[in-house]
Amino acid sequence: MKMSNVVPSALSAAKYTYGAATIWVAPSPLIKSAHFLERIGLATIGGSCGMYVAAALMRLEHELFGSVWFILLLMLYGAFSFYIGIDLPRHRAQGLPEERSHTDAAEIFSAAGTFIAAIAAFLSVSMIVVDQVVSHGSIVVIAGCWAIGSLVQISAGTIARNSVAEAGRE
Numbered sequence: 574m575k576m577s578n579v580v581p582s583a584l585s586a587a588k589y590t591y592g593a594a595t596i597w598v599a600p601s602p603l604i605k606s607a608h609f610l611e612r613i614g615l616a617t618i619g620g621s622c623g624m625y626v627a628a629a630l631m632r633l634e635h636e637l638f639g640s641v642w643f644i645l646l647l648m649l650y651g652a653f654s655f656y657i658g659i660d661l662p663r664h665r666a667q668g669l670p671e672e673r674s675h676t677d678a679a680e681i682f683s684a685a686g687t688f689i690a691a692i693a694a695f696l697s698v699s700m701i702v703v704d705q706v707v708s709h710g711s712i713v714v715i716a717g718c719w720a721i722g723s724l725v726q727i728s729a730g731t732i733a734r735n736s737v738a739e740a741g742r743e
Contacts, residue, residue: 608660611660612656612660615655615656615659615660616652616653616655616656617652618655619651619652619653619654619655619656619690619723620648620649620651620652620655621648621651621694622651622655622690622691622693622694622697622719623647623648623649623650623651623652623719623723624644624647624648624651625694625697625698625701626647626651626693626694626697626715626716626719627643627644627647627648628644628697628701629696629697629700629701629712629715629716630643630647630712630716631644632700632707632712633709633712633713650720650723651690651719651723653727654686654690654722654723654724654726654727655687655690655723655726657726657727657730657731658682658683658686658687658723658725658726658727658728658729658730659683659687659726661679661680661683661729661730661733678729678732679729679730679732679733679736680729680733681729682725682726682728682729682732683725683726683729683730683733685722685725686722686723686724686725686726686727686728686729687722687726688722689718689719689721689722689725690718690719690722690723690726691722692718692722693715693716693718693719693722694719696715697715697716697719700712700715
């Protein structure tokens with residue numbers, strides 16, 4: 574066999590292997606349980622990020638930011654955003670990558686929102702641990718970035734779930 578024939582045949586084998594590997598299979602109860610635990614873990618991480626941002630906002634010494642309800646609200650918002658926005662539902666096999674004509678907006682939004690929220694939470698934790706003296710404006714910007722990142726995550730989850738629901742109707 575000539576070497577010039579080996580490369581195209583290997584590429585065509587990879588092409589059909591990819592298609593066979595992406596066939597959708599119904600998950601078992603064990604996989605569903607593991608998936609549920611994973612989502613609870615993601616929600617816990619999001620809630621802790623909200624708590625760290627709330628702790629950073631408490632440095633502003635404003636009575637609204639020091640209330641238990643405000644801290645709980647930020648924790649619930651963070652938990653909801655990480656629960657909805659990181660673990661996106663997967664589409665059934667859509668064909669080969671060359672056949673896809675658009676980028677998946679939900680994946681991009683999820684990645685961007687997770688990155689922004691995680692960096693803001695990291696900065697909040699570093700302010701607390703290192704006991705940095707930061708201007709009030711910087712704290713508000715960090716909290717705003719976290720809120721926007723979490724909102725982008727929620728948007729990603731909504732987009733992904735709507736597109737899966739529309740695909741199910743077709």
